[in-house]
Every structure is written in structure tokens, then in C-alpha cells.
Amino acid sequence: MTRYRPRTLALELAMIAVALFVGFPVYVLVNLAVRPTSDTSSPLHPTTSPTLDNFTQAWQQGSLGGALANSVLVTVCSVVIVLAISSLAAYPLARITARWSRTTYLLVLLGLVLPFQLASLPLYQTMRDLGLLGTPWALVLFYAGLQVPFTVFLYVGFLRALPRDFEDAALIDGCTPLQGFRYVVLPMLKPITVTALVLNTVAVWNDFFTPLLYLSGSAQQTMPVAIAGFVGQYVTDWNLIFAALVISILPVLIVYFLLQRSIISGFAGGLKG
Amino acid sequence: MKVVPARPGRTGPPWWFMAPALLLFTFVVLIPSGRGVYYAFTDWDGLNPDFSFVGLGNFADMLRDADAKQAVWHTLLIAVSITVIQNGVGLVLALGVNTAIKSRNLLRVLLFAPAVVTPIVTAYLWRNLLGPDGAVNSLLGAVGLGDWRQDWLGNPDLALWAVVGVIVWQYAGYSMVIFLAGLQSVPQEIHEAAAIDGAGPVRRFWSVTRPLLAPAFTINLMLSIIGGIKLFDQVYALTGGGPGHATDTISTLIYKDAFTLGEFGYSIALAVVLTIIVAVASTGQYFFLSRNERAAS
Amino acid sequence: MNTRTPKALAAAVTAAALLAACSGGTKAASDGGGSKTLTLASVDQGSVEDVVKAFEKANPGVKVRYTTSGADQYQQQIRTQLSSGTAPDVMSVWPGNGNPAANYVLAKPGYLRDLSDQPWAAKMPDAIKSVAQYEGKTYNAVFGQNGIGAVYNEQAMAKAGLTPPDTWTKLLDFCRAAKAKGTPAFALGNQDNWVTQLVQYALVATSVYGPDRDFDQKMQAGQATFAKSPWTTALDKYLTMEKTGCFQKNPLGTNYEASQQLAATGKTLGIIQGNWVIALLKQKNPKGTFTLKALPATDDPADTLIPAAAGAGYGVNAKAKNEELALKFVNFVMSPQGMNVFNKKQGSLPTLPDTGYQVDPSLTELAKFIETNRTVPFMDQLWPNPKVQQTMLSGLQEIFSGQSTPKKLLAEMDADYKAGS
DSSP states (O other): OOSOOHHHHHHHHHHHHHHHHHHHHHHHHHHHHTSOTTOOSOTTSOOSSOOSHHHHHHHHHTTHHHHHHHHHHHHHHHHHHHHHHHHHHHHHHHHOOSHHHHHHHHHHHHHHHSOHHHHHHHHHHHHHHHTOTTSHHHHHHHHHHHTHHHHHHHHHHHHHHSOSHHHHHHHHTTOOHHHHIIIIIHHHTHHHHHHHHHHHHHHHHHOOHHHHHHSTTSSOOOHHHHHHTTSOSSOOOHHHHHHHHHHHHHHHHHHHHHHHHHHHHHHHHHHHO | OOOOOSSGGGOOOOGGGGHHHHHHHIIIIIHHHHHHHGGGGBOOOSSOSOOOBOTTHHHHHHHHOHHHHHHHHHHHHHHHHHHHHHHHHHHHHHHHHTSSOTTHHHHHHHHHHHHHSOHHHHHHHHHHHTSTTSHHHHHHHHTTOGGGOOOTTTSHHHHHHHHHHHHHHHHHHHHHHHHHHHHTTSOHHHHHHHHHTTOOHHHHIIIIIHHHTHHHHHHHHHHHHHHHHHOOHHHHHHTTTOSTTTTOOHHHHHHIIIIISOOHHHHHHHHHHHHHHHHHHHHHHHHHHHHHHHHHO | OTTHHHHHHHHHHHHHHHHHHHHHHHHHHHTSOOTTEEEEEESOTTTHHHHHHHHHHHSTTOEEEEEEOOHHHHHHHHHHHHHHTOOOSEEEEBSSSSSTTBHHHHHTTTOBOOOTTSTTGGGSOHHHHHHHEETTEEOOBOOEEEEEEEEEEHHHHHHHTOOOOOSHHHHHHHHHHHHHTTSOSEEOOTTSGGGHHHHHHHHHHHHHHTTOTTHHHHHHTTSOOSTTSTHHHHHHHHHHHHHHTOBOSOGGGOOHHHHHHHHHTTSSSEEEEETTHHHHHHHHOTTOOEEEEOOOOSSOGGGOOEEEEEOOEEEEBTTOTTHHHHHHHHHHHTSHHHHHHHHHHHTOEESSSOSOOOOOGGGHHHHHHHHTTOEEOOGGGGSSSHHHHHHHHHHHHHHHTTSOOHHHHHHHHHHHHHTOO
8 A cells, every 4th residue: 555556656647637637727727827918829828928927916906915914814813713612612512422412513513504695684784783894803703603513513523433532541641621632632633623724714715705795995805805806897807817816826725735744744654653 | 639530431521612612603603694584574675774574475475486496406406416426526536645646745735726716716717618619619629529519508408517517626626635534534554454354445445444434424425415505606607597597596596686686585585495405405414424424333 | 843844834824813913903993984084885897996096196185995896796795785884985876777786776765865966967968867866866976878789890890891781681691791701790698698688789779769769658657568569579680680690609608708709809790799898809909990880770770779878877875974075086086087087998988078088989989879869778777676687688598598488588577577666
């Protein structure tokens, strides 16, 4: 399994072929982003004289710097909060088998089912009454609550499959429940934490309508809102828009790439001793 | 020194661990949703401060609304196909990149990349790729399959399947990531032990990997059936529900009724129906899956 | 070591971001108000930016906080904000009725401030006034107007050796000749459902309003219906054009963007669209020359009318936080300077006379039709509810894909029209 055999090579080639197919539209995206506006050849042809002008222009015209800072801030804050409170909540939800606990879990899962259209208007008015509109706090609060059901669901699923021996040992060792959670349970949840981190980041980072509504009328913007400002009804410069998009998806991909690498090496190291 | 409990195995974590998450969830999701349901029983247009209570009138209207019935059918069709195809592809991809191949780190990023791109943008890209003179048709022509060229999004019989295809393309990597998390909790030793015992790859998957993947299966299937039923962005941006109503789903109807037609009350009534459909589908699936999960472990 | 670095980095980034969040949050909360700040929500992406800049320059110290978005999101945003009392001081408002953020719809519940007392209100031409007003009061600062017609690619026309037709018979001959040369006459992007109505409107203008300029009043009085009017003729002509090969293949799989590409690069000889498309065509083909002509629907060129109507304008929030500045802004939009910036950027025509606006040569025919009163408003602007238009848009797609018939569509539109507002 760990040796590189001819069969592994065949698999490698097959997977690369699939990746090329999957990555094709991404290629179109990047290809157009590095293309000068004057080049009107087919989007499929490799750009003959690639340029980074679109990126600098998008950065300046869309004031993407400020938007990027806001997006990072909102995403980091809300994802950190949602991971912390959801992993904590998932622990008793997965371990306590009493009826009330299972009912509570189903109530949380109801959150996955409810369409956002139901809550959208009343929640907006609550944020207005709290005076949070126009600040990133409204968004942090919103996402931190909205992503709870999804995140708890991920954690509970994995916790139920984990053996209880370690936790019990920790409790015998005299750990407080919080210490036991922090030093024993959480490390075992690492693969699903990374997954939850990435999936929550994607959801929060890409959301468009909530920031448009909640930050409207303030000087604050997030990346998707700033980019939408580019997509005019009458004027469309797709090369510029695509450059802006590449800028907007890069941070998420980089975070994912780094995390994946660290988790793989961590596992391999641990297993091989 | 803390007193060791008499029955260590029975001591669960304290209930108050749930408190912060539950509070936030109640404040952001439960209470506003509850308040929102009220509008389903009114004729509010979403704007005028004057509106009246109409009881079950909106639900009665729905029974006469041919568009709504058609949308329910499309929604179920899309949700079921996505659940099956996306997870099948996602699982194969996860197994593929969970091997010793050299490009695995790069592939994990590449295959996941579509899920990161804003849905509206992927939809825009695919609208062009699937056009009559788009890249998909050019490619079919180039490899000698010219007869397979189609008006993918313009043909009402194909448009729905084109939408499903785009979703699978975008989210197969998403399913892959969740399966991968499950695969990584399968210790290598078990695989190696099974291999030494002479078990072939298929046998090893079925009897070793599959049971350990049960939680990942539950999560993936639940997320894709719920996501499939609630699907909005991609359909709206790809086809706008068209041609005609050929790809309208409950969510696109909710949007159109609320914000294009100004029938806010009716659209919330549709959202309530959507909630019920999702709840029934996911509860059924959940109990089925958790029974399997218990059987597997 | 390798595994530690990203972790440490992540921790540092998290800490820094959380710190930034706290300070960022408080700062944002404190700089909202101020008598020199105007809030604005607009759909005029790509042109309002310039107007805001000019406005800020003309009023030193004034800051405009604006958001721009596409029509769909804008309608959702503005309705939520208005009903929650958080709408900006100035907002985009569509003329007439039939759109979820149109003049009648927003003025009726009292969300808009009466602008009748502003200097430009009395100067508006009647055709514009009718859709900028609600119950006799002006609520909408409409700065531009648009027309629908056949936009020809001059170079492609010269290459094909053809000239724009001015009668219905010549139009069909033109289509056949163009098809024979391998370049269909018009690009049609019916995948985007709003595009489906344009050819229909161009044909309805002449077919319905030619013989009867009071058709709208008769519809409102219940004396006329779509099904028993020349709307049927116009719809038949639309389908005749499709059968004659006036459009490229697969119009339902072709989107707005792709249709522009066809017309701009000469793969079709032109496109039936609003004048706004000209700026886009020029962007795709900077060397091209594009001219808008009326689309004929009868065999007498003198019958031909062009659908021309007010575009989205600006309304003032009845509860504006900064009413003085809001009024100043709409007055700037309606001043020759503001109006010229907007119309030049959007490729439209100003609504007020005497702005010194240089009409682009591509729009000479449209300007002439407007001057000689040979235009009719876009049909939907006077319909009682948005449903009629939505039924028409998806119905036209269904007809093109064989799922419906003209007779069925017009009957449905009549039913929706009668359902009232």
C-alpha cells in the first residue's frame, strides 16, 4: 500500500486525467484572468501574452484590499467561534444517551432543514434593533449561529464512531471535563475539525446576499460584494472580474492546502512511529 | 485529588458544554424562523405595511398552482440524482487520493477547487461551456462524437440533467473531502493486515473500509439530500428555472414569488412546504443510515 | 517543524484578525451618520460610480456611501430595507408598474418622497411623466430613455452586401438572403428570459399601437384583451421570423452574453436589442460600427413605431436621514452635467431637453423617432402586476421549445392581467 508500484502509477495517471477534466473550467477562469482585454480569441486558447495587469487593476478599482481584510476578519472570527462552540456541544450530544439529549440533537438538526428564507426577514430586523447593521459583527453573529447545525452534525457523526476508552481514562486520571475535552477528545477529532474548518470557511467566504444586505449603507464590503460591484448590467469586463475572482478564491485554497499537508504528515508520522 | 467516580465508563461530559452553541443557534435560527412562519398565513407583499391574515389560503392556492407541483417533482428528481451521483464520484475520488500516488496533495486541492468557487461564477462559466457553440460541443466534435452535440441548456428535456451535471462537477470534491476525513481515521495497519490475509482490494474495501466509513456516509448523504432539495444558486444562475419552467425548483419559485412577483406570504408558505419535504426525506434517511451505522460497527 | 509552522502561522493570523475585528467593529459603528454623508443604493453599475465622483467633486466635503448590485439582488435588498426602515436616502426606482421596485409599487405604501416640487419635474416630457408619477405626483428622477430595435453590424452588412429592411416583406427577404450567405440576420439570446420579450415588443409597437394608440387605456378599462388583439399577429410574426431563419440556431441555449458575441464579431448581421447593447458590442469589437434601426412589422414604413421608454431613475426615501443632500443628489442627476455623464456611459438618451447632449450617430434614428412622437412605452410598464410579464417571459421560452402555444400564452396573460394588482 505504501510502496509505489506500477499499479500505483496507472492509478496516478487515471487520477490526473480526472483532475484535468474537473480542473478544466478552473483553467478557463485563470486563462481569462491573465489575458489582456484586447485579446478576443477563444477562452480555450492559452493566452499568448499573459499579464498580471488585470490583477493590479482589479485590486485597485474594486478596492479589494479593504474587502479582503473584511472577508478574512468575518470568516476567521465566525469559523473559530462556530468550531469552538460546536465541537464542545457535540461532545455531550454524542455521549449522553438520555432522551432529552437526543431530542436536543434532533432540534439542532432541524436547523439543517429550515430554509433560510424563513428566518431572513425577522433576523434582519433583530440585527437592526441591536444596532449591528453595517458592522462585521452582524455577520459574525449570523454565521456563527447559522453554521452550528452543520458543524455539530459533522462532529457528532465522528464522535459516535470514536471509542470512549481514552476519554474514560482521562477522567480517571483526574482531568476536569474541560481538560479532558481539550487534551483528549479534541486531538482525536483533528481530521473532522480540518474538514469542518474548510467547509465552513467556503460557506462563509462565498456568501453574497447576507453581506450585501447587512453591510449596505456602510463603507464595509466583503469580497463577493466587491466583486459583484464589477459585474455591471451594462459594462462587463470579464477578464477583470475573473482576475478578481482568482484573488478571492486563492486564500481559501491556500488554507486548505496547508491544512491538508499538515494533517497528512501528522498522521503518517504518528503511524509509522 | 479528585474522587474517582464509581462507574467511570458512565460519566458523560457535562450538559452545559452545549449551552453556548444552543443559545446562538436559538437566537439566529430557531426564533427568527418561528417568527418567519407567521407570514405564511398572510397575504403580505413584502413591502406594504398593511396586510391581512388569510389562514390556510396560501396553502390552498398551492394545490391549484401547476408551477408549484412541477417544481416539487423537479426538486425531488434533482435531489435524488445528486445524492447518488455526487457521492459515488466523491467516494471514488477519495479512495483514489488516499493512496500512495505522488500527486495526492496537489490532486486533493485541484479536485476540491470547484467547491470553493462561488456558485454564481461556476454557473456563469458553465453557461458558456454548455452553449450551442461552447467548449463541450466543440470537444465532442473534436473527438468524433459530433452526433452527441446538444443544446444542453436550451432543450427542456436535457436542461435539468445539465444542472445535475454541473452540481456534481462542483461538489464531488466536497463529498471527497468528507470521505477523506473518514478514510484517515481508518488506520493503515488494518489495511495491511487484511492485505497480508490475502484479501483483494474490493474485499478489503467492503469488509474493512466501508464499515469505518459509515459516519462519513451518513454525513455526506444527509448533506447532499438536504442541499439538493434546497438547491437555489446554481439553478437560478444557470437556467433561471427555464426554458419556461423546465428546471424550476421549489427554491427558485420561492425566490421568484417573493421578490419578482411580490407575493411574500405565498412564498413563505412554499418555504414551509419545502421544510416539511426536507424534514421527511432527511429523517427517513437518517434513521435508515444510523441503523446501518450501528449494524456496521 | 514543517507541521508546526502553518499552525503557528494560523494562530498568529487568528489572533491578529480577532484583534482587528474588535477595533474594526467599533470604528464602523461610529462613522455611520454625519450631515455630510449620503447613502445610496443603485443598479447603475458602471455608470453611477462616475456620477458619484462628479457629485462629490461639485460638493466638497460630501461623502456618498453607495452599494451597487444587479437588478435581481437589488429588488430583494431594497424591499427588505424599506419594510425594515433601513433603506438608504436615495435608491434606484424603475418607472411605471410591473416591477417589484417600480415607481407605483414603492410610492403606493408611501416609501418615496414627493419630488413634484423639484425644478426638473415640470420639464419632463409627457411620455416620461406618465411613468415617473403616481397619482399625479412625481416620485422618480428618470434621467435616461432607451429604445428597442434592430442593431446592425455595419461591417458585416457591407460584407454581405445587404441593407437594413424597412418593411415586413423586405425583412423576411433580408433574413433569407442573410441565411443563404451563412450569416443569419439576428442573434437571439433567449436563454436569459428577459431577452425573449424584446422582439415581441418591437413587433407589438407597430402591430398593436400603430392602429390603436389608446390600447393601454382599453386594456385598463377591460375593453380589450391580449388574445383578441393584434398581440396575436405580433406573436405570429415573431414565430414566422424564427421559421424563416432570421435567428441563429438554438436561441434557447444562447445567452445574452453569447448573443452579443455573435453580433459583435459578424457571425450574425445584427441583433434585436435595446440601445444599451451598443456599448457592449463596441467593447467586444472596438473596430465595429453598430447602428440601431426600427424593426418593421408592416409593409408601410410610415407605420413603424419604436418601443422606447424611461430607464431606471432615482427616488428619495420618504424617511431619508439626510433629505437635503438626497434632494441635492437627484437634482444633480437631473442637471445637464449628471444627465450627460449617465447617458454617455449607458449609451442612452437624456429625458430632458436642452442638455447639450451629443447624440451618438448610432442612435440618430431612435432620437428622430422620439422627437416625432413615434414611440410607445415598453408594454409592461403599464401592466397592473409583475405576473403578466413573468408569464410572458417563461411562456415565450415554452413556445420556442414546443411546450406551449401562442393561444395558450395570451390566454394566460389575460388571466393574470385581470387578476389586477
